[in-house]
Amino acid sequence: MKIEVRGLTKQFGSVQAVSDVSFTVKEGELLGLLGPSGSGKTTVLRLIAGLETPSGGDIYIDGKRVNDLSVQDRNIGFVFQHYALFKHLTVFENIAFGLKIKKWKPAEIEPRVAELLSLMSLDALEHRYPHQLSGGQRQRVAIARSLAPRPSVLLLDEPFGAVDAKVRQELREWLIRLHDRLNVTSLFVTHDQEEAMEVSGRIIVFSKGKLEQIGSPAEVYEEPATEFVARFIGAMNILEGHVLNGMVKIGSLQFPAPNISDHVHVQVGFRPYYVKVAEDPHRYRQPATLRHIYFLGVAYRLEIETGEGLILRSRMNKEEFRQYRLEVGQPVSFAVTHFRFLPQEGMSFPSSASSQLLDAGPLTP
Amino acid sequence: MATYTLLQLALRSAAIGYVSLLILFPLAAIAHQSFIGGIDHFIEDISTPQASSALVLTLEAAFLTTVINALFGTLSAIVLVRYEFPGRWFLNALVDLPFAIPTLVTGLMIAAIYGPTTILGMWLQEGNITLLYAKPGIVLAMLFVTMPFTIRSLQPVLMELEREQEEAAFSLGASPWTTFWKVTVPSVLPGLLTGVFLTFVRALGEFGSIVIVAGNIPMKTQVASVYVYGEIESYNPQGATSVSVFILLISFLVLVLLERLTRPPGERMPRWFRWSKRPLPMIHPSEIG
Amino acid sequence: MTRRLFIGSVWFYFALLLIGPILYLAVQSFDEGIAAFWREVTKPEALHGFMLTLEITAIVLVMNLVFGTITALVLVRQHFTGRTILSGVIDLPFSVSPVIAGFMLILLFGPETILGTFFGTLGVKVLFAMPAMVLATLFATFPFVVRELTPLLQTIGTDTEEAARTLGANEWQVFLKVTLPMLRWGFVYGATLTVARAIGEFGAVLVVSGNILMLTQTATLHIYQSYVDFNYVGANAVALTLLAVSFAILTVLELAKAKTAATLT
Numbered sequence: 001m002k003i004e005v006r007g008l009t010k011q012f013g014s015v016q017a018v019s020d021v022s023f024t025v026k027e028g029e030l031l032g033l034l035g036p037s038g039s040g041k042t043t044v045l046r047l048i049a050g051l052e053t054p055s056g057g058d059i060y061i062d063g064k065r066v067n068d069l070s071v072q073d074r075n076i077g078f079v080f081q082h083y084a085l086f087k088h089l090t091v092f093e094n095i096a097f098g099l100k101i102k103k104w105k106p107a108e109i110e111p112r113v114a115e116l117l118s119l120m121s122l123d124a125l126e127h128r129y130p131h132q133l134s135g136g137q138r139q140r141v142a143i144a145r146s147l148a149p150r151p152s153v154l155l156l157d158e159p160f161g162a163v164d165a166k167v168r169q170e171l172r173e174w175l176i177r178l179h180d181r182l183n184v185t186s187l188f189v190t191h192d193q194e195e196a197m198e199v200s201g202r203i204i205v206f207s208k209g210k211l212e213q214i215g216s217p218a219e220v221y222e223e224p225a226t227e228f229v230a231r232f233i234g235a236m237n238i239l240e241g242h243v244l245n246g247m248v249k250i251g252s253l254q255f256p257a258p259n260i261s262d263h264v265h266v267q268v269g270f271r272p273y274y275v276k277v278a279e280d281p282h283r284y285r286q287p288a289t290l291r292h293i294y295f296l297g298v299a300y301r302l303e304i305e306t307g308e309g310l311i312l313r314s315r316m317n318k319e320e321f322r323q324y325r326l327e328v329g330q331p332v333s334f335a336v337t338h339f340r341f342l343p344q345e346g347m348s349f350p351s352s353a354s355s356q357l358l359d360a361g362p363l364t365p
Numbered sequence: 366m367a368t369y370t371l372l373q374l375a376l377r378s379a380a381i382g383y384v385s386l387l388i389l390f391p392l393a394a395i396a397h398q399s400f401i402g403g404i405d406h407f408i409e410d411i412s413t414p415q416a417s418s419a420l421v422l423t424l425e426a427a428f429l430t431t432v433i434n435a436l437f438g439t440l441s442a443i444v445l446v447r448y449e450f451p452g453r454w455f456l457n458a459l460v461d462l463p464f465a466i467p468t469l470v471t472g473l474m475i476a477a478i479y480g481p482t483t484i485l486g487m488w489l490q491e492g493n494i495t496l497l498y499a500k501p502g503i504v505l506a507m508l509f510v511t512m513p514f515t516i517r518s519l520q521p522v523l524m525e526l527e528r529e530q531e532e533a534a535f536s537l538g539a540s541p542w543t544t545f546w547k548v549t550v551p552s553v554l555p556g557l558l559t560g561v562f563l564t565f566v567r568a569l570g571e572f573g574s575i576v577i578v579a580g581n582i583p584m585k586t587q588v589a590s591v592y593v594y595g596e597i598e599s600y601n602p603q604g605a606t607s608v609s610v611f612i613l614l615i616s617f618l619v620l621v622l623l624e625r626l627t628r629p630p631g632e633r634m635p636r637w638f639r640w641s642k643r644p645l646p647m648i649h650p651s652e653i654g
Numbered sequence: 655m656t657r658r659l660f661i662g663s664v665w666f667y668f669a670l671l672l673i674g675p676i677l678y679l680a681v682q683s684f685d686e687g688i689a690a691f692w693r694e695v696t697k698p699e700a701l702h703g704f705m706l707t708l709e710i711t712a713i714v715l716v717m718n719l720v721f722g723t724i725t726a727l728v729l730v731r732q733h734f735t736g737r738t739i740l741s742g743v744i745d746l747p748f749s750v751s752p753v754i755a756g757f758m759l760i761l762l763f764g765p766e767t768i769l770g771t772f773f774g775t776l777g778v779k780v781l782f783a784m785p786a787m788v789l790a791t792l793f794a795t796f797p798f799v800v801r802e803l804t805p806l807l808q809t810i811g812t813d814t815e816e817a818a819r820t821l822g823a824n825e826w827q828v829f830l831k832v833t834l835p836m837l838r839w840g841f842v843y844g845a846t847l848t849v850a851r852a853i854g855e856f857g858a859v860l861v862v863s864g865n866i867l868m869l870t871q872t873a874t875l876h877i878y879q880s881y882v883d884f885n886y887v888g889a890n891a892v893a894l895t896l897l898a899v900s901f902a903i904l905t906v907l908e909l910a911k912a913k914t915a916a917t918l919t
Contacts, residue, residue: 441668462900469854470679470893470896477890572856609754
């Protein structure tokens with residue numbers, strides 16, 4: 001089922017929760033709605049579900065305008081953050097609930113529930129009550145319940161928020177496998193960018209009710225369209241300066257800005273792994289002092305301080321780290337190999353210009 | 366294994382001792398008294414026309430009170446929890462009033478406003494409805510004193526009921542009506558049952574207000590508690606004991622039934638439920654006076 | 655709209671059952687004028703009734719605070735066989751009719767009983783005197799303080815007390831400086847309910863006190879007496895006074911409820 005949202009707005013009293021949001025969800029896609037709390041992502045989800053009514057705009061499910069359709073009639077599956085399992089019913093009865101409402105015959109209900117129990121690895125738990133289950137089990141029951149009536153769309157509201165880290169990881173993998181198998185169009189809301197990147201086919205980033213960017217995890221990560229997205233996704237070093245004679249000078253760093261007119265205030269962003277650090281103070285042009293070393297399991301994060309007192313983050317993989325003998329307080333040298341200018345409001349240069357800069361190759365300002 | 370200090374053990378003994386002396390001893394005394402004459406005497410005593418009519422009257426009135434208060438109490442609880450309207454805080458505070466007013470004063474108030482001297486009273490008389498010294502008055506008095514129970518038992522459960530459960534039902538295609546009966550009601554049933562059963566037990570024992578409103582007409586408006594009072598004043602401990610013990614037994618059975626009905630699901634009785642040993646609601650049955 | 659219907663019905667129900675009668679009592683008590691009201695409220699029998707009620711309430715309040723706290727602490731913090739039984743027994747007074755409660759005391763302390771004769775030889779009159787009235791009221795009010803403190807104690811837990819100990823406080827200091835202050839509003843709430851109940855106690859004291867004028871006649875008994883003597887103005891006047899006190903109690907109750915709720919969140 002294709003979902004289309006046009007010009008969606010929602011107000012709660014004087015609060016503008018969603019402002020002019022438009023996007024299309026492809027059939028069978030697994031789309032992540034990402035953003036901090038209050039960004040409107042959950043509201044958008046609930047609007048699509050029919051749990052809230054839009055203040056403006058239209059929602060289309062499979063070409064049909066559903067604004068006036070009640071949640072009961074939209075044939076969607078909704079998974080809540082805190083499961084919302086029916087406490088007075090067993091696992092079996094929870095999953096069968098939607099089927100009973102749709103007046104399925106008992107002979108049809110049983111095999112369907114059994115199918116879902118097995119799909120979500122809940123066999124042998126069918127006679128248990130929610131309070132007798134673990135968090136992860138409850139969430140799987142919630143997912144099974146929403147899938148039982150064969151919805152055309154699956155909506156998940158921070159589905160893994162209420163469980164602990166290890167279980168969350170397992171549930172993520174569940175969701176991916178499930179989606180591969182069933183191919184139901186799915187939207188899920190999360191504030192965890194790692195989760196969004198890992199699970200989604202595409203991500204929509206929200207901030208303050210507005211749609212900031214929509215794209216694949218790689219696109220959103222490598223080519224953030226706005227300053228917000230750049231800051232929100234992954235770590236980023238961000239420096240500010242003015243363009244003068246086609247250059248942005250920040251401290252002793254120089255960033256060429258050929259397509260930007262003079263005196264424009266810009267923000268320069270570069271990811272930590274594009275900050276190359278070497279033990280040899282002469283290897284790279286820029287000197288700095290090593291301030292902190294953090295072990296991240298897969299790599300090391302280094303914090304260096306430039307001569308002008310700027311703190312920059314660098315990421316170094318284990319093999320490289322082991323070549324050196326780095327200690328806190330040690331003088332090092334560094335270089336920024338790739339950077340981009342972050343689009344500001346009112347900026348006049350096209351975003352393609354910054355992606356050119358990104359591919360400008362090793363830059364040793 | 367916890368080992369307790371001397372102080373802790375002393376406190377424990379103090380608590381157990383105090384409770385035994387204050388509550389268990391008197392109960393033992395009446396239990397002892399009732400068995401002195403044996404079972405036959407017991408049955409004899411409660412079967413006298415006066416005693417049995419008092420018991421029947423009390424049970425009937427208490428039952429009627431429970432039904433009315435269950436209905437209106439549920440409605441009131443829903444309105445107080447779900448809706449916002451001017452004066453809500455006032456109504457909510459008013460619910461606690463029966464806990465604060467002496468039952469005797471309750472009786473006077475009801476007698477005053479529904480008695481023959483007032484407009485309301487005279488209007489009722491025209492319609493051939495007598496409240497004072499009649500059964501309706503008894504029920505009215507019982508209604509007043511038991512009014513908070515259902516409401517206060519339901520409120521916390523209603524507030525706890527997550528909006529999400531109802532939305533989940535909606536998302537699965539259930540209409541608001543179906544959701545109410547299949548999701549909301551079962552969820553709040555323990556609270557409702559608690560309120561209902563406590564109402565019944567409280568109404569059974571009510572004395573102060575009924576004595577004023579209904580008087581003491583044997584066979585007509587004499588409830589069990591008033592009957593017992595009469596027997597005590599007439600130096601007839603036998604009669605008083607048997608009816609007292611009968612009422613106590615019924616109360617006891619009702620409370621035990623409540624406990625079993627509100628047990629968490631999946632434990633011994635899978636059909637009935639109360640999922641956690643929730644501490645009793647903040648307001649308590651304050652008066653049986 | 656169903657909403658309007660619901661809200662309207664609830665207002666009607668409350669008006670019929672609560673608001674109406676209260677207003678009317680207020681009106682009735684001043685039926686013969688303020689002078690008559692004042693006369694009835696200040697005559698010696700009434701004043702004695704008020705005093706007696708006050709005395710009994712004070713004693714009961716202190717006893718309940720002390721033993722209620724002890725029992726709550728023991729119930730929550732200690733585990734022993736018979737704990738569930740203790741918990742169940744504590745709730746019993748709620749389900750016993752006051753007349754029956756009074757009767758049980760008569761059976762316990764009557765002239766032909768062990769306890770009765772025991773106290774008799776000591777020269778202490780239990781029945782038809784203060785001791786019995788206090789006992790009857792104690793019976794009826796015992797569960798309040800305990801039941802208000804137990805959920806508080808359970809929710810608050812022992813963490814803050816343990817913290818105090820690590821900082822060097824001894825048991826007594828922990829109790830006075832940490833435990834009691836945290837239970838503050840539970841006390842107020844339990845005490846308020848106790849006072850309300852004690853003032854309003856009627857059936858049990860009627861039975862055990864003998865209703866001896868100027869001696870064992872509490873405020874409620876005085877009202878009853880006036881009523882039985884057809885002195886309606888008198889009965890209503892004293893009743894209204896007690897009602898006013900009830901309203902004051904109710905206000906304190908609501909305040910305490912709000913504060914305890916704040917502690918628990």
